[in-house]
Amino acid sequence: MTDVNRLALTDDEAAAVAMHASGAWRTPLPTVDEVDEADLFSAVLRGRRSLVIRELAQPDGTVTGEAAEVLKRLGTGPCAAFMLVDGDGTWVPTGPTVYLYGPTTDDVEMSHIVAAAGVHYFRLAPPPRQWLALTELAEAVFADGFTAATDGTQQPAAALLSAARETRTRIIRVAQGEASTAQDQEPFAFASVAQAVGWLLS
DSSP states (O other): OOTTEEEEEEEHHHHHHTTTTTTTTOOOOOTTTTOOOHHHHHHHHHHHHHHHHHHHOOOOHHHOOOHHHHHHTTTTSEEEEEEOTTSOOOBBBTSOOOOEEBBBBTTTEEEEETTTTTEEEEEEOOOSSSHHHHHHHHHHHHHHHOOSSSOOOOOOOEEEEEEEEEEEEEEEEEEETTESSSSSSOBOOSSSSSHHHHHOOO
16 A cells, blocks of 8 residues: 555455454444354454554454554444445445544544445545534435436435434434434434434534
8 A cells, every 4th residue: 555544455354454443443344244243253373464564453363554653543333334224224335434533523534435345445544524524425425316226226215314412423314305313213303414413413
């Protein structure tokens, strides 16, 4: 890599890093069955070996270099996230999936994009206004919805936008012309994404 502020990890490598994250790793591993202990264990072993070959870890699995910088910035988990879900609330990996890490949404130290192929793209010290970019994605969904899938792929029905505030994380669900709370049994509707984001950050 020519940019020391960027790092790409495979799912296997990300699984190996996640083992050191003390619960801060909350993001999916698209090509690893995380509920299957044998599959997850195999992924961690493959990832550790790969990290050592790439000089991103020591033989005992301790991450070094850029991987250590990523691990350090995972903190206690993402301060914000954006993803697409289908009608059942299942993650749609073919859409944009973005996590932001840092003290607050206004002070982002690292961005993390998850690709459907199982590649994780990290950027340290990302450009400013990353949180605004996620809210603008939500605004686009509210305004235009989604183009219907014609190739049989999983069809997104809504976007989820979340923000962590102190000891809680709030989530909103956004579809065309709709924005509401996503965690309540009786969701509260908002008149706009701006209003919903205001609730997220309150």
